[in-house]
Amino acid sequence: MKNITMTFPGVKALADVTLNVQRGEIHAICGENGAGKSTLMKVLSGVYPHGTYEGTMLFENSPIEFQNIRNSEHLGIVIIHQELALSPHLSIAENIFLNNEITHNGLINWNETNQEAQKLMAKVGLSEDPNTPVKNIGVGKQQLVEIAKALSKKVKLLILDEPTAALNDSDSEHLLDLLRQFKSQGLTSIIISHKLNEIAAIADKTTILRDGAVIETLDMKRDAVDQERIIKGMVGREMNNRYPTRESKIGEEVFRVEDWTVHHPDDSTRVVVDKATLNVKAGEIVGLAGIMGAGRTELARSVFGRSWGIGISGKVFVKGKEIHIKTIRDAIDAGIAYSTEDRKRFGLNLIDDIKRNISLASLHKFTKRGLVNANEEYKVASEYRTSMNIKAPSPNSIVGKLSGGNQQKVVLSQWINVNPDVLILDEPTRGIDVGAKYEIYTIIQELAAQGKGVLVISSELSELLGICDRIYAIAEGSITGEVAKKDFSPELLMKYMTMTKETTNA
Amino acid sequence: MPNPLEKINDRVSNLRTRLGGVDLRQNAIFIALLVLITFFAITSPNHASITPDNWSNLVVQNGYILVLAIGMVMVIIAGHIDLSVGSVACFIGAAAGILACRPLEQTGWAWLPKIPWAVALIGAVLIGGLVGMWQGFWIAYVGIPAFIVTLAGMLLFRGLALVLLQSSNIGPFPDSFRLIGNGFVDKANILGHNFGMKNYNAAALVITAVGVVALLIQSFAMRRGRIKYNQAVEPRTWFFVKNILLAAMIAYVGFQLSQANGIPWTLVLLVFLVIIYTTVMKKTTFGRHIYAIGGNLHAAVLSGINVRRVNFWLFVNMGALAALSGVLVVARMNSAVPKAGDGFELEAISSVFIGGASVQGGVGTVTGSMVGGMIQGILGNGMNLNSIGIEYQMTTKGLVLLLAVAFDVWSKKRTK
Numbered sequence: 001m002k003n004i005t006m007t008f009p010g011v012k013a014l015a016d017v018t019l020n021v022q023r024g025e026i027h028a029i030c031g032e033n034g035a036g037k038s039t040l041m042k043v044l045s046g047v048y049p050h051g052t053y054e055g056t057m058l059f060e061n062s063p064i065e066f067q068n069i070r071n072s073e074h075l076g077i078v079i080i081h082q083e084l085a086l087s088p089h090l091s092i093a094e095n096i097f098l099n100n101e102i103t104h105n106g107l108i109n110w111n112e113t114n115q116e117a118q119k120l121m122a123k124v125g126l127s128e129d130p131n132t133p134v135k136n137i138g139v140g141k142q143q144l145v146e147i148a149k150a151l152s153k154k155v156k157l158l159i160l161d162e163p164t165a166a167l168n169d170s171d172s173e174h175l176l177d178l179l180r181q182f183k184s185q186g187l188t189s190i191i192i193s194h195k196l197n198e199i200a201a202i203a204d205k206t207t208i209l210r211d212g213a214v215i216e217t218l219d220m221k222r223d224a225v226d227q228e229r230i231i232k233g234m235v236g237r238e239m240n241n242r243y244p245t246r247e248s249k250i251g252e253e254v255f256r257v258e259d260w261t262v263h264h265p266d267d268s269t270r271v272v273v274d275k276a277t278l279n280v281k282a283g284e285i286v287g288l289a290g291i292m293g294a295g296r297t298e299l300a301r302s303v304f305g306r307s308w309g310i311g312i313s314g315k316v317f318v319k320g321k322e323i324h325i326k327t328i329r330d331a332i333d334a335g336i337a338y339s340t341e342d343r344k345r346f347g348l349n350l351i352d353d354i355k356r357n358i359s360l361a362s363l364h365k366f367t368k369r370g371l372v373n374a375n376e377e378y379k380v381a382s383e384y385r386t387s388m389n390i391k392a393p394s395p396n397s398i399v400g401k402l403s404g405g406n407q408q409k410v411v412l413s414q415w416i417n418v419n420p421d422v423l424i425l426d427e428p429t430r431g432i433d434v435g436a437k438y439e440i441y442t443i444i445q446e447l448a449a450q451g452k453g454v455l456v457i458s459s460e461l462s463e464l465l466g467i468c469d470r471i472y473a474i475a476e477g478s479i480t481g482e483v484a485k486k487d488f489s490p491e492l493l494m495k496y497m498t499m500t501k502e503t504t505n506a
Numbered sequence: 507m508p509n510p511l512e513k514i515n516d517r518v519s520n521l522r523t524r525l526g527g528v529d530l531r532q533n534a535i536f537i538a539l540l541v542l543i544t545f546f547a548i549t550s551p552n553h554a555s556i557t558p559d560n561w562s563n564l565v566v567q568n569g570y571i572l573v574l575a576i577g578m579v580m581v582i583i584a585g586h587i588d589l590s591v592g593s594v595a596c597f598i599g600a601a602a603g604i605l606a607c608r609p610l611e612q613t614g615w616a617w618l619p620k621i622p623w624a625v626a627l628i629g630a631v632l633i634g635g636l637v638g639m640w641q642g643f644w645i646a647y648v649g650i651p652a653f654i655v656t657l658a659g660m661l662l663f664r665g666l667a668l669v670l671l672q673s674s675n676i677g678p679f680p681d682s683f684r685l686i687g688n689g690f691v692d693k694a695n696i697l698g699h700n701f702g703m704k705n706y707n708a709a710a711l712v713i714t715a716v717g718v719v720a721l722l723i724q725s726f727a728m729r730r731g732r733i734k735y736n737q738a739v740e741p742r743t744w745f746f747v748k749n750i751l752l753a754a755m756i757a758y759v760g761f762q763l764s765q766a767n768g769i770p771w772t773l774v775l776l777v778f779l780v781i782i783y784t785t786v787m788k789k790t791t792f793g794r795h796i797y798a799i800g801g802n803l804h805a806a807v808l809s810g811i812n813v814r815r816v817n818f819w820l821f822v823n824m825g826a827l828a829a830l831s832g833v834l835v836v837a838r839m840n841s842a843v844p845k846a847g848d849g850f851e852l853e854a855i856s857s858v859f860i861g862g863a864s865v866q867g868g869v870g871t872v873t874g875s876m877v878g879g880m881i882q883g884i885l886g887n888g889m890n891l892n893s894i895g896i897e898y899q900m901t902t903k904g905l906v907l908l909l910a911v912a913f914d915v916w917s918k919k920r921t922k
Contacts, residue, residue, distance in 0.1 A: 349801030
């Protein structure tokens with residue numbers, strides 16, 4: 001890939017990226033969330049068709065221009081996404097040959113299908129009946145089905161996006177072994193991963209992306225690269241005044257979670273949050289840093305009215321008093337607010353207007369004798385529109401037509417209007433441009449200045465370092481570290497964030 | 507002197523900017539209704555479609571569908587559907603018959619004591635609420651999709667209706683009971699005398715006049731309130747045009763009815779329900795929660811809305827309204843029969859979608875559904891008067907439903 005530039009409205013996702021991958025090597029790509037890794041892989045695999053980006057791609061020395069994924073798969077470039085693309089009710093064999101069925105005269109030959117599936121499954125070390133529905137096998141084995149599916153397409157270049165994020169240690173180990181084995185057979189792999197120990201163990205070369213640009217490509221053996229070296233590449237950006245400055249006035253503790261444990265709703269044996277303990281004081285902005293899948297959102301949502309997870313245990317205190325929350329309403333009434341990481345899916349009624357979105361969680365405040373006063377709603381929404389600088393013609397504007405930054409301000413307004421003691425803000429600046437980010441930071445600081453406790457969850461380390469008074473790091477569901485402002489350093493936090501259970505033990 | 511043509515052009519463009527704030531999509535359905543009325547007024551033999559008696563018929567014949575459409579639009583806004591309402595209406599009709607009609611020798615219910623008609627009527631609606639609780643329980647608390655629960659309900663309650671009826675008809679109903687489906691506001695009851703008018707029903711005229719004045723006062727009060735809070739309001743010209751048109755339509759229909767038998771009790775009930783449910787949907791937290799659930803279920807949950815409770819009461823409400831619809835049917839027919847309510851669910855659902863509701867949920871209004879129901883009613887009625895056979899009536903109604911929703915989809919795409 002040469003000089004790939006990809007622009008989304010308002011954001012440059014990739015800037016002049018050049019990537020060289022040799023035949024038969026395992027090439028790792030690292031970078032923070034939002035650095036452009038996934039975008040780059042989507043260009044390479046034809047998800048973004050030719051013409052939506054600038055630059056050229058060469059595969060086996062000939063230029064390639066994909067219109068869709070089928071084109072790239074035809075050449076043997078197969079991508080396996082982080083969220084597996086399997087149909088849960090279909091069998092292993094059916095999934096392997098999905099949209100690539102073995103047919104004779106238009107009818108599927110099931111005997112041959114199952115036989116071929118068996119061969120492919122043997123190659124990836126999967127011993128199951130090919131007729132087993134995919135939903136009945138574990139995530140680790142599902143990952144292997146994906147790889148078998150890739151092999152069935154005569155793959156030459158395999159792209160794996162966070163392949164081990166959802167796997168346990170032995171499954172991860174097996175997967176990495178498999179990649180080594182394929183490598184010896186001449187298969188080329190590109191692997192995107194946050195788990196730096198895995199990269200250090202398996203990759204021949206590592207390319208580090210940051211803000212859509214290639215920072216460096218390291219030859220793992222020649223340069224004797226270790227995890228520290230990769231971290232340095234990933235976080236090494238200079239901090240200029242992208243964050244408003246403030247004097248923090250920190251008061252009493254307003255929010256505390258003790259020994260909080262949560263299990264996965266689909267798999268009650270999987271611990272997603274493991275005895276997490278943290279606190280937030282009045283007027284304090286506390287960060288919760290972790291890579292995707294570390295249990296950040298799960299922690300927040302399980303505290304917020306048990307809206308995620310099962311088998312939840314632990315204690316929650318607001319203003320020093322233990323509270324017992326069963327529903328989201330309880331949580332709101334207890335003074336906790338949570339703004340979601342995915343505002344379009346979980347945060348907003350996109351087909352309704354600004355004022356009714358703002359009032360939704362605090363509708364009782366606008367209700368007298370059973371009737372909602374729409375004029376009062378309008379007035380309050382107008383005030384937020386001015387104070388939050390929501391760029392919209394009127395409080396009656398439809399939320400779905402606003403930009404991401406303005407939508408985020410509507411979400412924040414909704415939660416500020418319930419007048420909580422503590423706000424949990426999950427990825428408050430995801431997908432919004434730099435100018436709007438600055439405004440959101442200012443709003444967060446004002447909230448803290450009003451004496452509220454703010455817990456900010458973010459994948460952007462620099463953002464947390466810029467606005468927080470204190471940061472917790474979370475990895476694999478456990479709080480792995482707590483860093484006070486005077487000790488802030490990206491390297492230290494990245495070390496905590498990438499701490500896996502084995503490294504903790506070691 | 508400016509050239510007269512320029513002057514006209516100026517006026518037109520001026521009017522256009524004044525009308526700029528009018529949402530055409532929202533008003534398209536009213537326009538369609540007017541066009542339809544005009545069309546049949548011209549084409550029907552002897553202009554039969556706009557005779558006083560026909561207006562009266564139109565209201566009474568469509569009342570039970572319109573009552574269903576009120577509950578149905580709420581269910582559809584929340585993202586559900588209810589296929590059982592026709593069967594429930596039949597079931598409740600049979601129950602009402604057992605409660606209100608005596609003697610019942612042929613059915614085996616004769617041993618039950620006779621109860622006053624008003625108690626029977628209220629009892630029937632309460633049973634409807636119980637039916638709604640049954641369906642609401644499965645939908646809200648067990649989590650079975652409404653489509654399945656109410657499909658089962660469609661069979662279940664039709665079956666139970668047959669059990670109650672024991673394969674015969676129940677009737678006749680007491681006269682007082684029948685008033686709600688078949689009676690008119692009597693001039694003597696309301697005013698004592700008819701002021702010497704021979705051809706007009708004075709009570710109908712008075713009620714119409716009160717209605718028009720109330721509508722205008724309400725519109726002005728709402729506009730004033732919005733202006734007080736510095737909200738954008740509809741352009742003044744459009745505001746006047748719209749309200750005068752609306753008032754004129756009501757006055758016209760009221761005037762026509764006064765020349766027939768007066769205002770049907772069905773219409774009184776309907777207007778009452780429309781006012782109550784419009785208020786519920788627009789001005790209560792329950793109504794807001796329904797829109798929020800249909801607009802984005804996840805966001806509603808995370809905003810602390812008790813979605814299960816809302817869904818449960820939605821279906822209880824639907825059950826009660828289906829019961830009311832069943833009462834209207836038996837009161838009008840004077841008999842509870844096994845085929846009653848057949849196909850009502852489809853007519854109610856079409857009314858709601860013609861009335862601008864969205865298949866995805868989150869969008870729709872009570873008044874829109876009423877207009878949608880009237881469009882269907884007027885189509886059927888007008889084609890009857892023009893002696894068009896049932897085969898073409900069905901074909902036409904099917905196409906109208908399809909085109910109405912297609913127009914909605916298309917205009918949404920354009921505004922995007």
